[in-house]
Amino acid sequence: MTTQAPAPVPPITPYRSSAEPTARDGFLQLLRAEWTKFRTVRRWWSTLVAAVLVTVLISLFSASSSSFSSEHAAPGDAPPPATDTAGLAVQDAFHFVHRDLAGDGDLTVRVSGLTGKRPEQAPGWAKAGIILKESTQAGAPYAALMMTAQHGVRLQSGFTEDTAGSNTPAGEARWLRLERSGATVTGYESADGKQWRQVGKVRLDKLPRTVRAGMFVASPSRRDIQRGFGGASAGDRPTQSTARFDHVRLDDSRSPSASGSWRSEDVGRGPEAQGGGPEVRGGSTRADGAFTVTGSGDIAPGAQELDLVAAGLSGTQLGLVLIAALAVLFITSEYRRGMIRTTLAASPHRPRVLAAKALVIGAVVFVAGLIASVVSFVFSQRMLRDNGHLRPYFPEWALSDGPALRAVVGSAALLALIAVLALGLGALLRHTAAAITAVVVLFALPLILVNGLPLGLARRLQEATPLAGFAIQQTTPRHDQVATVCSPGDGCYPQGPWTGLLTLFLYAVAVLALAMWRLRKRDA
Structure with a gap:
């Protein structure tokens, strides 16, 4: 009797869902x-x-x-505005008491009594300090170390560069020093004129051998804005600030502690003159080796309307x-x-x-x-x-x-x-x-x-x-x-x-x- 082989089992097809995948x-x-x-x-x-x-x-x-018309910003026969190295308008107006600094050297002063004169309270960014400037022409490159009314000591250059120093109130005296070595200018500050702290360094390329070095005061205008649902109006009011500078010492590599006459002048066009009105000018007096300087204006980028x-x-x-x-x-x-x-x-x-x-x-x-x-x-x-x-x-x-x-x-x-x-x-x-x-x-x-x-x-x-x-x-x-x-x-x-x-x-x-x-x- 013969036995039959079992029938082959058909392969089982795996189940595949017809539903769409719910992942990616x-x-x-x-x-x-x-x-x-x-x-x-x-x-x-x-x-x-x-x-x-x-x-x-x-x-x-x-x-x-x-x-926009340039007559709106510089009415009448006014000269064109000061410009920076990029060719853009800047604010560069202040009172400057200066002498020539030939070659490397340093300028040291003690600044005190930064106060407002018009009005009595100085604007927050009123500035009193020392500056090395390529020339007295508005817009010329510079490095400035200053006391401000509400923002302490600052080292500024190029109209936009700003380095903060100590947060010294404007009512306190502060020693300031700028040292030039080639194209590098370094700013220092001190509370007593003995121990100095570096605020920062700036580089002024292509600086001529002889620059103007001295003391300055600038006092920005105040902006008043009247607002309402019918619109808004704004107006600028010029201000003046004053500060005292003593222990003034200017040394240069050619003739340390050289004596010479200090020149006093307004740099740039001050407030109101930029709007067509009479210019608010500054001035300075000297007594017992100390200078009292009054100034208006600002050293800052130009405002874009x-x-x-x-x-x-x-x-x-x-x-x-x-x-x-x-x-x-x-x-x-x-x-x-x-x-x-x-x-x-x-x-x-x-x-x-x-x-x-x-x-x-x-x-x-x-x-x-x-x-x-x-x-x-x-x-x-x-x-x-x-x-x-x-x-x-x-x-x-x-x-x-x-x-x-x-x-x-x-x-x-x-x-x-x-x-x-x-x-x-x-x-x-x-x-x-x-x-x-x-x-x-x-x-x-x-x-x-x-x-x-x-x-x-x-x-x-x-x-x-x-x-x-x-x-x-x-x-x-x-x-x-x-x-x-x-x-x-x-x-x-x-x-x-x-x-x-x-x-x-x-x-x-x-x-x-x-x-x-x-x-x-x-x-x-």
């Missing part, structure tokens, strides 16, 4: 799906193109309507309305038609759906915003130059310049974050008109209020609201050693550009997180 590939599919939704709706593309056109046109209109880059990107303030409307419609249209249920049924991870929408709308708006910002910048800068915004009063910006490039790319990021914020509000409110109104109120209301509120409150509003993001467009440099008024009416933001953009980013993330939380709770 699933999110990429969500991105593709949301991108497909966006690109297939014509009216959304039309809104995006309209936003670009509005941004560009408003920026160009703002640039074309802004004009307009941020050219920010002005050329001003169209973003209106373009954001269309961007916000587009982002809101990207989510609320699905709620209005009931398609949100289909979308959520296809993806069990609801926060991912909103995250995919945020990435798509953010990326699309960033690209469109970058195009609008580049076009606005290139053509607006040309218009502003044609309208008189030229050196020495204004710098010439190119797209390759660091601050300008940051402002242009930052404006695109600004619009992208506004789109994400609007998307989050749309998902929260689930009503098109309400969400768009909320975005407009978040930006338009602070813009209105900052022009009428007291200055301190207006600055806090700029720092604490999404409006802070517009700080990314600022390019006017700020210098801690210059007493300037950051006025919201001039488009000035108190925080730095990246801090402002970070504030807007945090708002967008917070609103998007709230929207995700609500989306997990209820479909519609």
